[in-house]
Amino acid sequence: MASIVEPEAAATHDHHGDHPEFLAHHFETPQQQYDTGKLGMWLFLIQEILFFSGLFVAYAVYRANHPEIFVYAHQFLDKSLGAFNTVVLLLSSLTMAWAVRDSQLVNNRGLIRNLAITIACAFLFLGVKAVEYSHKWDIGLYWASKFAPTAEHHGGSMILFWLCLPFILISVALIAATVVSKQKNYEQGYRFYGILALASVAFFVGVGCGFVVPAVAGSDSHGPAHVEEHAGESDHHVVATHADPAHALADDVESPRNAGIFFSIYYVMTGLHAVHIIGGVIALAWLLWRALKRQFQAEYFGPVDSVGLYWHLVDLVWIYLFPLLYLIH
Amino acid sequence: MADTQQANHPHSAHDAHGHGEHAHASFAHPMAPRMLLGVFAALIALTIITVVAANFPLGRWEIVVSLTIATIKASLVVLFFMHLWYDKPFNALIFVASLAFVALFLGITLIDSREYQPEIEQRTIEHVTTEVAAPAQ
Numbered sequence: 001m002a003s004i005v006e007p008e009a010a011a012t013h014d015h016h017g018d019h020p021e022f023l024a025h026h027f028e029t030p031q032q033q034y035d036t037g038k039l040g041m042w043l044f045l046i047q048e049i050l051f052f053s054g055l056f057v058a059y060a061v062y063r064a065n066h067p068e069i070f071v072y073a074h075q076f077l078d079k080s081l082g083a084f085n086t087v088v089l090l091l092s093s094l095t096m097a098w099a100v101r102d103s104q105l106v107n108n109r110g111l112i113r114n115l116a117i118t119i120a121c122a123f124l125f126l127g128v129k130a131v132e133y134s135h136k137w138d139i140g141l142y143w144a145s146k147f148a149p150t151a152e153h154h155g156g157s158m159i160l161f162w163l164c165l166p167f168i169l170i171s172v173a174l175i176a177a178t179v180v181s182k183q184k185n186y187e188q189g190y191r192f193y194g195i196l197a198l199a200s201v202a203f204f205v206g207v208g209c210g211f212v213v214p215a216v217a218g219s220d221s222h223g224p225a226h227v228e229e230h231a232g233e234s235d236h237h238v239v240a241t242h243a244d245p246a247h248a249l250a251d252d253v254e255s256p257r258n259a260g261i262f263f264s265i266y267y268v269m270t271g272l273h274a275v276h277i278i279g280g281v282i283a284l285a286w287l288l289w290r291a292l293k294r295q296f297q298a299e300y301f302g303p304v305d306s307v308g309l310y311w312h313l314v315d316l317v318w319i320y321l322f323p324l325l326y327l328i329h
Numbered sequence: 330m331a332d333t334q335q336a337n338h339p340h341s342a343h344d345a346h347g348h349g350e351h352a353h354a355s356f357a358h359p360m361a362p363r364m365l366l367g368v369f370a371a372l373i374a375l376t377i378i379t380v381v382a383a384n385f386p387l388g389r390w391e392i393v394v395s396l397t398i399a400t401i402k403a404s405l406v407v408l409f410f411m412h413l414w415y416d417k418p419f420n421a422l423i424f425v426a427s428l429a430f431v432a433l434f435l436g437i438t439l440i441d442s443r444e445y446q447p448e449i450e451q452r453t454i455e456h457v458t459t460e461v462a463a464p465a466q
Binding site: 030031034035038039042043045046049050053054056057060061064065079083086087090091093094096097098100101104105106257298299301305308309312313315316319320322323324327328329 | 353354355356357358359360362365366368369372373376379380383386387391395396398399402403406407409410411412416417419420423424426427428430431434435438439442443446453457
């Protein structure tokens with residue numbers, strides 16, 4: 001690689017006269033490489049902002065035209081879980097920013113630790129989200145035309161089980177990979193899979209939090225217990241007028257026309273956000289792998305910085321989603 | 330900020346290589362832990378404020394209050410966690426330009442959004458009337 005560099009460039013821009021291994025041959029200095037990467041990352045991020053803005057515009061138009069649907073629908077969203085997940089994401093942003101700091105100071109242990117906490121926070125967030133989605137689907141709060149709120153909490157945990165299944169498989173696979181790596185004395189794999197396995201367990205902690213947090217917060221929204229209460233109250237007068245029990249809750253709180261469209265918007269916005277979280281976990285795992293290989297150096301921390309920018313952007317989207325979806329009156 | 334960093338570059342890059350673990354490259358801008366924790370504390374405080382504020386009936390100001398708080402939080406994240414305050418002004422320009430386009434997108438769409446609402450409502454009323462008149466399934 002060093003032979004490709006022109007002597008003049010090497011003399012003026014590189015004090016050792018060689019090209020460091022991490023420096024791509026078309027860059028003259030580590031700083032040039034870093035700045036270029038960062039510019040590229042910002043261009044990607046503004047594309048993400050514009051991409052998400054389409055959904056925010058859909059939200060704004062629908063809310064401007066049908067405010068009553070939003071007032072009706074927000075009571076199905078658990079404010080305490082939304083707030084809990086906001087704190088989880090803010091914490092992950094802190095550890096991510098700290099990971100960037102560690103990579104700049106070549107503190108590899110700190111970098112690994114902070115990346116691990118960030119990944120764990122991502123799994124925690126997804127666990128809470130799984131509980132939220134499953135509660136909604138259990139009481140028929142589907143998107144658009146599928147929207148059919150029901151008082152009956154049918155099936156219950158089955159939907160939650162299916163949402164958890166991919167994560168159960170991931171955790172089991174990671175634990176297996178850790179054990180195999182250990183047996184084969186594959187140190188890098190043992191540490192990598194071990195850290196990821198521990199972080200993935202946070203998903204199930206998140207599922208637990210999904211049940212505990214609303215109970216502790218005494219949340220006013222429609223958790224399963226609350227819905228049953230409502231069904232009990234409404235049974236007396238509803239059954240007389242409507243033969244269909246599926247309309248019990250709808251009747252109880254006067255479901256407005258097209259209320260399902262709120263849930264379409266909700267699922268697309270939070271779902272797409274969750275997809276970004278999953279993408280972020282993959283990028284963070286890649287950083288973790290490279291950090292374990294000690295590939296980041298004093299002048300080479302661009303990848304950590306770039307993934308950090310992406311992670312903060314995902315946090316940024318949630319900062320707006322939380323008040324817009326959960327805190328409506 | 331960026332200018333001074335660039336001016337210092339040749340020397341401090343040298344130093345970064347020469348010294349041990351805790352030296353950093355001139356173009357690195359490690360945030361002080363105090364700063365990171367301060368920003369985090371502010372973000373948590375603002376989250377608490379926005380949740381508490383949601384309990385008060387603020388009427389049409391509610392959306393203004395919650396979005397203002399969200400924007401303050403977003404600014405803290407962008408300026409400090411994302412380093413934009415210390416970054417090259419060009420990156421900030423790109424970011425602000427994207428916000429301008431979002432504002433344009435949102436503003437122009439909202440201006441137009443009620444354009445066909447009377448027709449839609451008329452159609453909806455007719456539709457519902459037909460549904461009620463005809464026995465459902």
